[in-house]
Structure formats: structure tokens, C-alpha cells
Amino acid sequence: MEGNKWGYSSNEDTSNDDDDVNLPNASDEEEDLHFTSHSLPKSQFRNIKSKARWNEEMGMAEVIEKNGKMWVSTGIVRSGKIYTSFEETLYFMELGALHLVDSENRSISIIEMYEKVSSRMTGCCWELFEAYRHLKSLGYIIGRHNFAWSLKSIRSSQKQVALEGTEESKQIVDMGSKVEHSISKLFGELKINELKPDFDIYLPDSRFRKSSPGDPNFLLYLSRGHLPSRAEIETLEKQCEGIPLKICLVTEGRVSFFSFDKVELPALP
């Protein structure tokens, strides 16, 4: 008789056995106790050094000696030169892969960069750097949101032309020595508290090319101070043009990521 299989549906009877599933996130249970093992992805220290010159006005560094493969997926290209953002610069300095100097060829130490992190021109903040470091060390390819990897990529991607590229495209004309100016202008236009995604992120991919990066796999927004409201998430999503958005939270060095995805539960039979 079928009745046997049903049983009463009081919550006590039915729900308790929901509990004996294996905890899917049991693995990170211990993580915080031993920060040397898991909390930070392992970073490889490099022997070969590249060299870059920090430009205070731009809040970026110009790479002057390239060594190693990282430049395939790091830094933006403008008129044949590679410029690295604050987080890219500091990341490779921490790895010992980049030697940074100022305009007078004096070495800049990591400590000096730590001090710079929150200054307005870097367009960065400490938590954003931590998020960058976390993903970068896992091999993700990360660019500032809507910053073209190269000017070629502007032509290859309709999307970026529509957004910011037009402004940049105009500047291609009188490129030459003005390139630095155009980039710093790009930074200057960023308002500090403007609600917009922070990073364009691609999955680890050895075939990645700055000249044809394609659409990012997802966009990342760093939650600053408070949990974004539904309305704020919607504002962010509008700028994503269908690309998934992840929201990142950094608390005391611990980086966590969340998806707030619009769904539609199916109508069941």
C-alpha cells in the first residue's frame, strides 16, 4: 500500500534527515587555524626580475625591462609599452619578480608601496589588492573593469568601444608622447565611491591574448564597508551586460566571494 511510503509530514519527522549530508564546505573548516597552509594560495617566487618605473601622476608603472611570461596577461599595452596598475606592480614586487624605480632611478621598496596603497591616484585600496592577489595567485587573469588591454582590443571588441573606448579611440590619433596623459586621464575620471564593478576576470588560460581578450568570464565588485543592497546589486548588474557578477568581501585578510544571481524557479508538474 502506498500509504506506508508517505508517512506524516510533520517537520520533526521529515527534516531531520536533511542534516546528515556531508558538509560540502567542511574542508575550509580548519583553514583559518593554520594560515600558512591554506589561507593563502601558494605563491611562486621568481628569480628573473623585470624592471618598471613608477609614475606618480598616472598611479601606474611603465615596464622598462620585461622578463618572464607574466607580461602576456599582466598590464595594459599602449603604443608598444606595458603599463601596470598599482595592484599588478605590488603583486610582482611581493613575488620578487619586479624591481621598481622612481623617475630618478631610485629603488622603491615594497614598504613604500604599502604606504601608497590608499593614495587617490592608485585607484586601488588594500582590500582590493588582497582580492587581486588571491585570484591572481590562482592563475586568474585580471584587468581593471573596462580598461582595454590594448588599443587593438578596442577595435576587436564592440563592447568596449561602446563604453569607454570612444574616449580612448579619439586619443589614439594624437597618441605618441601623450599616451601617459591619456591613461592618467582615465584614472582621473574614476570617482572614488562610484558604484561599478572593479575587475574584469578571465579564467586561467594560456591562450589569453591582450589583443583579443574576448569577454571576461565574470566581473568582480569589492564590497566596501557594507553589504550591497538589492538596488545596488541591480545598479552593478546593469553595467555587466549579461556577464556574471561576483561580489567579494575581504575581512582581516580572508577573501570570500558570493554570487547574488537572479533566478526563476521552474514551475513543477
Next chain:
Amino acid sequence: MAPRWKGKDAKSKKEAEAEALKEPMSKIISQLQSSLVQSNTCGFLSDNCVHLTVQAEQLDLLDKACFGRPVRIVEKDMYWFQLTVEEAFYLCYSLKCLKIKINVGADTGPLNDEELWHYFRSKKETFPYFYKAYSHLRMKNWVVRSGAQYGVDLIVYRHHPARVHSEYGVLVLSHDKDGDLNGRLRVWSDVHCTTRLLGGVAKTLLVLYVNKNGNNDESLLCLTNYTVEERTISRWSPEQCRERSI
């Protein structure tokens, strides 16, 4: 997360799924509906719930459709059932198969939908939101139960809880002012807490944002203008998703 059908081994899980397919929830609910209509079932208000007495047939159907809970009273051939306000109003207003009186011995006829709406609203301030959320899920034939055990408002099953584990833990929020309903999801720690707890029991957090679209809740008429936005909130692990498409 894929549905987790219940059973000791893969074979009995398959069977549970097959049985659920053979007897979809919509069919069970329409059986319940016609059975309650035929027997002219009438419940009565008792504070913030509704009681009713039913025959063995309705007892079986209420259980299969997962409405309410039986109250154990020894009385021959009569079974007492207790419904939540949302369940009772759904049977009355949406399925039109239950009448409700103000008390057992009332000489007056059953209360109309509008009177019931006012009564439930006076008993539970959040009733308009919770009813919208409840009926939204029920209308899609999901089984809805209280989520109190998991620190959420509701939990939903794709069929009877005897056959399948619940897939979502639900929080009901207001679309306009986040968190003004139940104070939930105002801070990151609550997001961490809820996703972690639900993740531990293999459920996904589903948030239903109920939008009144500028209507007040004075009259039942405004209910049709309410809309619901569904969002899942889940943790994402960059360590595990390096190669998978997201």
C-alpha cells in the same frame, strides 16, 4: 545543486523520483481541492492558526500535499488538523476549497476573503509579504514548509518531503527597503552565517523580494499587483572553479 531524492541506495532514489513523476504535486493538490469542496470542509480561527476536522480521505490528501499538521486528539473517525495562516488563506482564497468561520459554533456564515485578509494581517504584520511569497512558490507546485529549523523563513521541496530533500532555504524580504521585514541580510555576517548553515545541509539560499509596486496592503485587491523577484545567494570558490565554466 541537483535534487536529492531520498532512498537508501541509488536504486531506491531513482524509484522515489519515478514515483514523484508519476504523481505530480499539481495532481495531488487538485485531488485535495475537490475532496475538500465535496465535503464542504470548514475550519475556524484559533488565534494565529486555523483548525479543522477532516475525514480519513482528506487527512491523507492534506498529508500528501503537505498542508498543515495533524493535531493528535483521540476522537473516533475525526481528525484534527492545524494550518498556518498562509496555508489556510491559500486553500481559501487561491484554491477556493476551504471555508473558515470565526469560531466553531458561530451561527454566522464563513468569513469572506476580505475579512480573512484583515484578520490575518492583524495577527501577523508581515502576512501580506509572506502570503505572496508562499503562494508564489505553491503556484509553481513547490512544497513549502516552515524554515525555522534552518534559521530561514521557509524551505521548499520539489515534491513530498518523504521523497526528496528540500533544495532551498528561503528568506522573504521587501523589495523596497531591504531587510525591513524580518531584519535579515542586513550585514555580511548574516550572509556568511545563512549560506554556511544552508550549505552544510545541502540547500541553497533563495531570497524572495516581494515588491508591492506602490500598493498598500489595506485591501486584498492589491495582492494581485504584488510581484516577486527571486535571487539565490551562494558562496563561490575560486579554488574550485578555475576550469569550470561559471
